[in-house]
Amino acid sequence: MQRKTTIKLAIALVMSTLFTANFYAQSEPTEHPEQTEEKYDPVATALGHALDSHEIHFLGEGESAVHLPLPVILYTDNGLEFFMSSEFHHGEHAHIERDGKKVDGYVYKNYFIDHHMTKISPVIDSHGHYTIDEEVSITDFSITKNVFALFITAFLLLFVFMKVGKFYKKNGAVAPKGLTSWMEPLILFVRDDIAEPNLGDKKTKFMPYLLTVFFFIWFGNLLGLIPFISNPNLTGNISFTIVLALFTLIVQMLFSKKGFWKHIFSPPGVPVALYPILIPIEFAGIFIKPAALLIRLFANITAGHIIVVSLVGIIFVKGSLAWSGLSVPMTLFISCLELLVAFLQAYIFTMLSALFIGTAIDDGHH
Amino acid sequence: MELVTPSIGLMFWTSLVFVILLFLLAKFAWKPILKSVKEREVKIESALEASEKARTEMALLKSQNEDLRKEALVERDALLKEAREMKDKMVAEAKVTAKEEGERIIESAREAIKNEKMAAVTEIKNQVATLSIEIAEKIVKEKLSTDEKQKTLVDGLVEEINLN
Incomplete structure (x- = not known):
């Protein structure tokens, strides 16, 4: 107990010194606060929020902005x-x-x-x-804003699931309690509703991959919804989705069986005359599938970020606080929707990954 | 356009973090979790099976008990019947024996009475004989006390003989 408290204290200290030492708020007022120059650009703001950056922006604009440099x-x-x-x-x-x-x-x-x-x-x-x-x-x-978010996501994942893992290591096959009872249904959801229907008995080998992908995306999505750390759009970044889709493709290729390739290069029940058309389509399909996967996640999460910033932007475009009467409820609604989307996209990505792997490892009993 | 331009740096860090995460989580989280969950599922399943088995066994035992009870009842009835029969038989036998015995006793009593009676009669006869002799002796003595009387007696006797 004593050791744990000390570690926590140390982390808090390090964090606080890091923040206070590196915060730099250039609080000197702008010499010429001209309204025309500071005109609100909704497109640039919305896109800027969806993009990566080299610092974490907390509040303020321009000269008086508060940033955490990275x-x-x-x-x-x-x-x-x-x-x-x-x-x-x-x-x-x-x-x-x-x-x-x-x-x-x-x-x-x-x-x-x-x-x-x-x-x-x-x-x-x-x-x-x-x-x-x-x-x-x-x-x-x-270490950009997204890389920083990546590290936080990874840290959270390790923290949560190692704790859950430890619980089971310590207690054996017992009923879950505390944090474990929150996470176990999700783990079982991935196992029974994602892996089982697509992979069947061969699911055990792919469970670690699917679970990691699912929780990595989900946690990343949720982290992106927290407003005060400048909504890192990690899971809506195309680099992130490319990497994950590539991993799925690699796993798919590594474990692919003969039946999968046979299906592509000599599709059963198709006249040979159609082969010149069908084979290139089937072959391109190998790459189109993960491409669709990466675009879907990227587009969904980025769209959510842009919508939220755009809805808040209504107030600034109209230049009147009264518009918050419309803007705030709508933002609240979209944010709630985004909570659902965060889960849904993690589910879809994992589900399709399992499906693609499932077709690749199929022995070809048709 | 920047939105859809992949950045090498983020791709590098994502790959690195993902691989490390996959390794660490697989080793320290997914493996123990899935193992325990599986174990628990097997445990629950076997427990359910065992309870089902126990239930059927229970039902079987119950029906067996019922059979046993029925058998016992039948046996009891049979035993009771047998006992009743035996009792009747014994009573009948006892009656016969008692009757025979009674008859035997009565017979022997009758015999004894008869014997006693005979003995008594004999004794009475003897007594009567003795008494008769004594009386006869006295009478004779009386009758023969005088000569006259002797003479009369002899005369009487002679007369009697004559008459015969």
Whole structure:
């Protein structure tokens, strides 16, 4: 008991120092608070919320915004570069001219880094005027908002399910209690309603994968619904969904049986004349299926984020607080709906993964 | 457009975290959980089966008990019947024996009475004989006390003989 409390205290201390040390609120008021310049752009706001970023935005706009800076890790020709995103001249995005187009970006040391962290250009700073010397491609491995959310999700998953695992290790085959009784029905749901109908007796081998996918997506979806940590749109990020769909494809390919390939390259009951049409379609289907999977999750979760921000945005577009009478109930409704969607999408992704794996491991008794 | 552009960094971190998560959760969470749940299911199933079995056994036992009871009843009836018969028989036998015995006793009593009577009669006869002799002796003595009387007697006797 004593040890547990000490660990908790240590974590709290570390967290609080991290937050207080790194918070930087540039509270100096803008010199010219011109209303025209600060015009609310609903599209940019909605998209900006759905996108990834290099800091966690808590509140405020522009100069007075409160952010938690995150580590930036860049892989350049000179190797890895580590620095905190607070080292960017925040709020003062630099601009350069590239191929005749204005490009937003950051300045770090003697580099101009474009907004999407794809290119780096050593520049000469002469009082805010940057000139490009040469362009170098970089790869961004930063701990962005989504990566941070990813870590939190993983930590929560480990915390919750290792606790549940420990409960069973300690107590053996008993009735669930506490946290376990919350999670066990979901685990059984995945086993009996997702794995069992699609995989049958072979489900045991795939249970860890399906359970991890299900809870990873679900927890990620739920984390994205928490407003005060700037709704990290992790599970609605296409990179995230691509990776998960790829894992499903890999598992599917690794365990695929002869029957699956036979079905693709010599579909039974089809005239040979149709083979030239059918085989390419069937073959493309292997990749279309996970593509549909990744697009579905991406679109559903991102749409939810955009809808919520857009509905709140009504107030700002109309410029009147009275509109909150419409905006708030609708946002509340959509948020509740999103709770359902969070579960539903996790279910659908897992369910289709199980289905795809199920067709691949089928021995071909037709 | 940025929305649908995958980023290498996030893909890298997602893959890394997912693989680690899969490994750790599989080892420390899913395996023990699924194992225990399965064990528990087997346990519940076997418990249900056992209770079902116990119930059928119970029913079987109950019916067996019923059979036994019925058998016992039949046996009891048979025993009672037998006992009654035996009793009747014994009573009848006893009656016969008693009758015979009574008759025998009566017979022997009769015999004894007869014997006694005979003895008594004999004794009475003897007594009478003795008394008669004594009386006769006295009478003779009386009759023969004088000569005259002797003479009369002899005369009487002679007369009697003559008459015969």
